[in-house]
Amino acid sequence: KQTLDYAQQLYEKKLLTYPRTDSQYLTEDMGQTAQHLVSDLLGLLPFAQGLDLTPEVGRILNSKKVSDHHAIIPTAEFAKQGFTGLAESECKLMNLVCSKLLCAVAAPHEYETVTAVFSCAGNEFAAKGKTVLVPGWKEIDQRFRSTLKADTEEEVLNTLPELAEGQSFSVMANVSEHFTSPPKAYTxxxxxxxxxxxxxxxxxxxxxxxxxxxxxxxxxxxxxxxxxxxxxxxxxxxxxxxxxxxxxxxxxxxxxxxxxxxxxxxxxxxxxxxxxxxxxxxxxxxxxxxxxxxxxxxxxxxxxxxxxxxxxxxxxxxxxxFQSERVVIGKCPRCGENVYEGKKNFYCGNRGCQFVMWKNDRFFEQRKKAFTPKIAAALLKNGKAKVKGLYSEKTGKTYDATVLLADTGGKYVNYRVERKE
Ligand SMILES: [Zn+2]
Missing domain, CATH: 1.10.460.10 (Topoisomerase I, domain 2)
Incomplete structure (x- = not known):
């Protein structure tokens, strides 16, 4: 999304063509434009200095593969103005777009592969080697990549020595054990x-x-x-x-x-x-x-x-x-099953059991005290809970007391304040 935002900014500055496109081609009437653009860019881009490139523009022209908008390319305005006045992120994006365009019109990358098959103790082993004949677009790509700090990984070329059919080699062999790792999560x-x-x-x-x-x-x-x-x-x-x-x-x-x-x-x-x-x-x-x-x-x-x-x-x-993890508050005094916290109550997980303690029970509402999970847990565990700050309607003051669970097995659970001895 960030990248698209940068591209949009550059589009609004008239340095980049319309960015919301799927096409990788230009329309057939754009040959001249592309030709000029490429030669301007060769002079402008630091990583393209001294590059010997004969652009093959024809390869990227195909009106049939352009629906609403053609591929993203720099504008003539950018070729004139260059990188002056652009933020670092915008420069990076322009560089990327330019390097893609140059790669697209560069010569094909040509290489030769050799596959050698060895037979050893009745088994066949193969080795592949690769020799680059014409670097083509890969040279531009590599020059561009070397300007990026993060991506300095170089492609390792496997070159095979000169081989001839019928040659024999002596080999050392050993057995090693490896494990595959599961595919990584998406980034x-x-x-x-x-x-x-x-x-x-x-x-x-x-x-x-x-x-x-x-x-x-x-x-x-x-x-x-x-x-x-x-x-x-x-x-x-x-x-x-x-x-x-x-x-x-x-x-x-x-x-x-x-x-x-x-x-x-x-x-x-x-x-x-x-x-x-x-x-x-x-x-x-x-x-x-x-x-x-x-x-x-x-x-x-x-x-x-x-x-x-x-x-x-x-x-x-x-x-x-989709139910959120239920929180166990304690054991049901009637049946011994788990008691869970609900939105409005603490209820027994056993469907056949009716045990439920309502958070808005009159006992607690009258005493202006929230019926917290902590109180509920103590009541279930010990049959009583020490509660601070209970309000007395009689005196208008608050007091601390022990609340007892007085369950009679009926529809509602009763509570009472323990009498001071
Ligand atoms: Zn129960």
Missing amino acids: EDTLLSAMERAGAEDMPEDKVNCSAGAREGGLGQAERKGLGTPATRAAILEKLVQMGFVQRKGKQLVPTKDGINLAVVLPESLTSPVLTAEWENRLTEIAKGNADPDEFMAEIEAQVRQLVKTYSCISADKQNL
Whole structure:
């Protein structure tokens, strides 16, 4: 969300093109613009100094893959003005956008891989090696990355020595034991990109490739799958955190107990990204005049009606999932089961037992004393509780006393003040 905000700022300063886009292409009439832009950027960007780049702009022009807005690129205004007057975060973002553009028009990265297969004691082992022939766009990418402090990890190249078929080697072998670790929880980053791809595997192949829109080539990739749009995804996550379904633990996003329960209780059709994808598909069709909006709304209405009908009562088990952890106050004097604190009372967990102590019992209200869990616990444990600051209607003063639990087994529990000996 932060990043989108920066991009929006830069857009408003006319330095960056419209940021809420899914497209990775420019329209075909932008060839000249892109050509000029790239040569201006080569002079402007510190990490591009001395770079030998023959831009292949044609590769990024494709009007069919641009729906409402083309890919994010710097503007001519930025090429003129440069980084002057920009905040550090804005500079970083501009650098990133520029480096992507340069990478996109650079030569392909070419390399040669060698796979060597060794046979040893009847088993086959393979080793892979890689030799870079033409660095291409990777050189720009690496130059850019080396300007970032955090990301200095360099790709380790596995180069194999010269090998010939039929060679023999002597080997030392030993057995070692390793354990796999479970996949890590999502971070904001990984979850956002998972949302972008969500549903891709679930969509039947024919729908992805052959829907009417796709045949005409007018359907953007992201409209067929994924949850939310570039403009809304970050806000969706924020909302889940605010509502208590997801928790931030450091960089990780972890579902809360309520979050897990919600996913368990919701019908599968609502938790699956396929539903969203289908709706997006239909909306695109409606926008093109190929589908009827009233029909779509009628279907949604029927669907909602069906959902409400099927799920209007949730089973007791599922309802219990959402009850907050019950706090045990003590043991029931009648049946020995646990007594829990409710909103308005302390009640016996045994449904057949009627024992309940009301927090607004007249005994405590008259004495202007709150019936606290602490008092309730003492009453259950010892049959009596020392209570301070009881109000006397007779004297208008407060006094300390021991309150006794005087349960007669009736509907209401009685209390009385212990007489001073
Ligand atoms: Zn009981």
